[in-house]
Amino acid sequence: MRHLLPLPVALPLLGAALLVATGRRLPRIAVEIAGFVVSGGTAALTLVLLLDSxxxxxxxxxxxxxxxxxSVGILVVGDGPALGMAxxxxLLTLAALAYSWRYFDAPPHGHTGAFTALMLVFQGAMCGFALAGDLFNAFVFFELMSVVAYALTGYRIDEAKAVQGALTFGIVNSLGAYALLLGIALLYARTGELAMARIGHGLDATGPGGPDALVLASFVLVLTGLLVKAAAVPFHFWLPDAHAVAPTPVCMLLSxxxxxxxxxxVWRVYGTVFAGPGGIPAADLTRALVALGALTAVTGAVMCWYQRHIKRLLAYSTVAHTGLFLVGLGVLTPEADGGVALYLLGHAGVKAALFACAGALLDRFGSVDEHSLHGRGRPLRATGVMCAVGALGLAGLPPFGTALGKAVTEEAVGGPLTVVYVAASAITAGAVLRVTARVFLGLGPRPRDAEYETSGSDEEPETTGLLSRIPDTMTTVPAVLLAAALAVGVVPGFGTLVARSVARAGPGGAHAAAHWTAHGVLLGVASAVLAVALAGLAVIRPDWTSAPGWAAPLRRLQSGHVxxxxxxLLVGTTVLGALALPGVLGS
Amino acid sequence: MHVLPYLVAAYLFLTGCYGLATSRNLIHAVGCLAVCQSATYVLLLAVGYRDGGTAPVFSDIRPGSRPVVDPVVQALTLTDIVVGATVTALLLALVLQIAKRHGTVDPDELRELRG
Incomplete structure (x- = not known):
């Protein structure tokens, strides 16, 4: 079975190469079916490998x-989390391909299959990054994933905003990737190894007295690259710009x-490379990740609330939720890791479904602006219902998978940070519910325009002209995704299965379980109630919830200037170094 | 160990970042990104350097007869160059489209996405 491990990377890349080579001679339907077959086959293969992991x-x-x-070979590692991410x-690539069935305009002559091929390369690169067992290949797949994502973000090259967002995305992410590579080079200089586990052993063998400046520098550089990808504050500025302009099926994958x-x-590299006695002490990682994660969650939630561009709003909610994931990973307990894994699975389904709903609005009305769409969404009943359900899933209403994951993580993190979890999920979900109430129900007065914002009206639809009705694929896909997010929390034993597989792959190899607890259910219901209350207040009294003066400086930071x-990014690297410094000085 | 190559790598990276942060032209910005990347080439090659080492080609020397520089980092650098070429080409193509759609390549004038 282990000989099949490189296939989830090789199959999509091969499929993409074939599509690019033969796409121009094939009819469009054949290209799209080929994309499905390759992507679905890879998904089935990863699933089979996962069950055997x-x-x-x-x-x-x-x-x-x-x-x-x-060792000079290329190492591929297939454990629970790696194959789970793959x-x-x-599966999300498959969903995005299904959503984009006959979606774009007829592609330019001679380029049939380009979009499908790019999606397949994206899938292969993400699988490769998840499965990579050595740092240099992790970097290569990181860059491949990034480059394909830039190309997909700027896919509609005639759109002024799309190319601008793609360039910002490209420059910031590539710079992060080079920081990652500098860190990898320093680690290689110290240990002469590239395989992650061997670097870890090497650090422990060469530095029994604890970490020194070189280890700290490599840690900070590697983490900078990964946190740029994870969009932690202050590395997050590229994300809203890219997610707001990328085609909707691509947004589903990005977010x-x-x-x-x-x-x-971050979890993989810290656990295998820096967790030993020669690496970075646990207290320093906890300080760095919890501080940055909490800051990310709060910033993301506040910025999310004040958006009127629906896709941008969803992008900021992704920022807030990644902050919550980072806090959970930062406390370094197997329970929290398992909780984050469940939270991440539930979030992927919910967020992709919400982007799919936003895409339906864009293609039906040519706008993703909350203000100008006021009340116009009434005919789209199914999309409206899914938007509301997705918002409740985002808040963590039991029995969604997000609720189970959030409850387990909250319990493991404990203390005042629980407030951050409840508040960030409630505010982001409240913002989505507010949009739903205004757009699909037409509730409340039309809000006034603010001065410093991206509106989201006058967008080009991604389909051939405006749709007169929403095609079945564009309603089925979000429904299936929401059902999947629900299944993560509902299927008995699934939570414990995930938690156990993550704990087994972690440094301790401990046992862990994930169950519903009364405490967790109550907090989940509290988040959902808070979200509904916030949305209700915003709809009835728009003036009370419009951007106050203190939020303006925060919004001005998102200047759109690369x-x-x-x-x-440099400030963030410095902060990261300062947060991790005490452990090095103390040793 | 020679410190100079490491200082050069750090200098290149920070210079590139400075150029990116203050750039008034997107083509210049993409160039600065390439400068940042050249810091990774210098660092990788410096890591693999051995005193008195020669090229790791064993056609005319017997393995083990004299020190050679580390071939692994040279392979990494080559891969890195390929990655860099792809990124630069794609970003320049995007700049070209920006110039066509916005009529400017000055990042100070591209302020549509904000807030």
Missing amino acids: APTMTEWVGAWPPAGRE TLAS GVMVELGAYG GDYVAW
Whole structure:
């Protein structure tokens, strides 16, 4: 079975190459079916491998096992979390391809299949990043994933905003990737190894007295790259710009799984490389991740609330939720890791479904502006219902998978941070419910326009002209995604299965379980009630909830200027170094 | 160990970042990104350097007869260059489209996405 491990990477790449080579001679329907077959086949393969992932499978690609102590081969690791992320990425790609069935205008002559091929490369790259067992291949797949994402974000090259968002995305993410590579080079300089587990052993062997400046520098650089991908504050500025302009099926993948892969990378790299005595002490990682994560959750939630551009609003909610994931990963307990894994699965379904609903609005009305769409969504009953259900899922209303994951994480994190979890999920869900009430029910007066914002009206629809009715694929896909998010919380034993598989892959190898508790259910219901209350208040009294003066400086930081974002990236790197410094000084 | 190559790598990375942050032209910004990337080439090659080492090609020297520089980092650098070429080409294509759609390549004038 382990010999099949490289296939989830190779199959989509091969499929993409074939589509690019033959696409121009094939009719469009054949190209789209081929995309389905390759993507679905890969998803099935990852699922089969996932069911067989205990004990952990490892494979040296091309039969290059380590000779003695030296290893130069490419290592692929298939444990529960790695194959779980690969499966999630594959299933979401399949969903996005189904959603985009006959979606775009007839592609330019000679480029049939380009979109499908790019989606397949994206799928392969995400699988590769999830499965990579050595840092350099993690970097290569990180860059491949990024480059395809830039191309997909700017896919509609005639759209002024799309190319601008794609360029910002490209510059900031590539800079992050180079920081990651600098960190990898420093680790190689110290240990002479690239496989993650071997670097970890090497650090412990060469630095028994604790970490030194070189280890700290490599830690900060590697984490900078991964946190740029995970869109932690202050590395997050690219995300709203990219997600607001990318085609909707691409947004489903970007928000549902690519950003979360950054958080997964942080978990994987810390656990295998830096967790030993020669690495970074646990207290320092906790300080860094909990501080940045909480800041990210709060910033994301506040910015989410004040958006009127619906896709941008959803993008900020992704920022807030990644913050919550980072806080959960930061406390370094197997229970919290399992909780974050469940939360992430539920969030992927809910967020992709919400983006799918926003896409339906865009293609029906040519606008994703909450103000100008006021009351116009009434005919789209199914989309409206799914939007409301998705918002409740985002708030963590039991029995959604998000609620189970959030409850388990909250319990493991404990203390005042529970407030951050409840508030961030309630505010983001409240914003989505507010949009639903205004757009699909036409409740409340039409709000006034603010001065410093991206409106989201006058957008080009992604389909051939405006749709007169929403096609079945565009309502079925979000419904299936919401059902999947529900299933994560409802299917008996699934939570414990995920928690156990994550704990087994973690450093401690401990046992963990995930159950519904009265405490967790109450907090979940409280978030949902708070979200409904916030949305109700916003709809009835728009003046009370419009942007106050104190939020203006925060909004002004999102200036749309790529140079500012690069400067913030450097600030973030410095902050990360300062947060991790005490452990190095103390040793 | 020679410190100079490491200082050069750090200098290149920070210079590139400074250029990116203060850039008034997107083509210049993409160039600055390439400067940042060249810091990774310098660092990788510096890591693999051995005193008195020669190129790791064993056609005319016997393995083990004299030190060679680390071939792994050279392979990594080559991969890195390929990655860099792809990124630069794609970003320049995007700049071209920005110039066509917005009529400017000055990031100060591209302020549509904000708030």
